[in-house]
Amino acid sequence: MAVRIGRDDADELTENAEINITPFIDVILVLLIIFMVAAPLSTVDVAVELPTSAAPVQPRPDKPIFVSVKSDLSIALGEETVARPALGQALDQAAKGNKDERIFLRADKGVPYGELMQVLNLLRSAGYLKVGLVGLEDTGAGGQP
Template identity: 65%
Template sequence: MAVRLDHGDEGLSEISEINVTPFIDVILVLLIIFMIAAPLATVDVSVDLPAANAEKTQRPDKPLFLTLKQDLSLALGNDDMPRAALATALDRATSGDKQQRVFLRADKTVPYGELMTLMNELRSAGYLHVALVGLEAAPVAP
């Protein structure tokens, strides 16, 4: 803030300096808000994927992930869903496009039979393009 202590003979004149303190305060508050909000925007379903040594493929812009968690519950994207609503939830997420690839990820502790049951349910719902998701394995030395 600018203060003029010498009033002299000139009388009151206009001071043309900008007070930037409120502007800096607002910027710092916005910085703190974004620092807190950014990690919350990347929430994902926690699943312990097994490793695979297959070649890495190009990831689509908006992949559709179906997750079979350790407790055998399902999540479509980041939202939990009941198994009975699988077909309707997939139709809603894909807008009825049964040619869209469904990326299936399952916890490595899930029994193989449960994974096959889920794949059969996908086939019954009309979704035949299924990709299995896994972690990249370290290259094996000969």
């Protein structure tokens, strides 16, 4: 509560109802500085390794169609090596034209992620949208099989 002093014509003191906002501004500035320092620290870069999967094993179809990306970046459909432009046509023959057939994609551990995405794009452009990624099962004994 503030009191005005300095009036010559008033004998009694009157109350001043104005809010002092200086401490409020100080608190806001301190909070601004804290958030400016803390915001860059909240982003973290994480190295990722994807060696195994602990997902339950799904039942295997009678004749699965495997597309493999080898370590030399060549593509194999089943056991036969296929050129990238001919992958769609070879898949049509293997799936007998059924675009709803699930394609199992597996890649060597050393294959760059970008190359794997290019093969996924080839599958998508050929009309095969049901793609399963094949990995090693996690045996639970130390993480690595």
